[in-house]
Amino acid sequence: MQRLPLYLQCLDGLAAGTSLISSEDLAAEAGVNSAKVRKDLSHLGSHGTRGVGYDVEHLRFQIQTELGLTKDRAVVIVGLGNLGRALANYDGFTERGFSIVGLFDADPRKIGDTVDDIEVEPMEALPAAVGERGAEIGIITTPARAAQEVASALADAGVRSILNFAPAVIHVGDDVEVRRVDLSTELQVLSFYLHRNE
């Protein structure tokens, strides 16, 4: 089901006039097999029209519903180095229904800075802020050494989903979903493919 956001992105990239799309065309756009597309979409009870294809607008709505994108999600970011600041300013989040409701950093010199009109708060303010503002997702953009402590703090505060950009593996309870995005890992995988063809 990790492909649904990909499909959504493909639908967004379609020419403005397109109101119908076949599984074949969507598959080509997404770079996957068309049977896979049909199976994925059938899982959401998506009734396309046989002989015609899928209604783009309806499909978009169904995917958004399945992903729980119909309501806004409150997000906090911990660690306002270059990456944290870039994410705080990233329009793509707000455009897709993710509201940033808090920025936190352990460095006293950064407290009080404003990034994207939001004030940076100290770590001590995190637990209360998460509860009061209903934050469900935490983004970690700290150095590796701070990542585990921050993850635990987020989990304790009630955050149930963590997106970890720190180059460290973090461990939390089973009730918290963690996704790891490591920039160096991505380059290393590319390096592997380059190396393979040498």
Added chain:
Amino acid sequence: MQRLPLYLQCLDGLAAGTSLISSEDLAAEAGVNSAKVRKDLSHLGSHGTRGVGYDVEHLRFQIQTELGLTKDRAVVIVGLGNLGRALANYDGFTERGFSIVGLFDADPRKIGDTVDDIEVEPMEALPAAVGERGAEIGIITTPARAAQEVASALADAGVRSILNFAPAVIHVGDDVEVRRVDLSTELQVLSFYLHRNE
């Protein structure tokens, strides 16, 4: 083989004195099954010692060799918005043997800016720069609408691996490896899990 960078990261995170590690311990650290670790490591002819475990330093060397991390890789970044600038400044790249050899942007106002001591050049300079500086990897941090054009330009210039942060699906020839990192997609997947438990 996408797990090798993860293992490498776990090895980096180990306490300083640790010179031996069992598949069980490494698996726990990485959050995977221990049989998987052994199978992965056996694929690189990694001879651990039965009854003892793996030599951490030797293992690290073997993984780095397998990933082709023994030589530096030259990287160019296209698109110097917030994210591009954050990546240009990201120490993790240089620490792991990836050298940034060029920064490019289509916006004339950004040309000549320096980011991390590197000057931003216009898109027209890309083809020659990639060839002269031996760039093998291109990072795309442009808006979605520019991503395809930039990807094609990179491929034409001779780049064989692309890391795409733009929220768009790009299409290139089979001789170019593309990895997609979409920040919104990550949040959408987390949203799905949140939604699932509601």
Added chain:
DNA sequence: ACATGTGAAGCGCTTCACAGCG
């Protein structure tokens, strides 16, 4: 005794191929 390395079984995802429907 203990941990690796690995056949073999298991499992889920992917792909095929076609029946069913518009």
Added chain:
DNA sequence: CGCTGTGAAGCGCTTCACATGT
């Protein structure tokens, strides 16, 4: 006639379990 929806086959990854080696 065209495209969806889906059983069934295929395929690769994961996991088990144990023989092997130190």
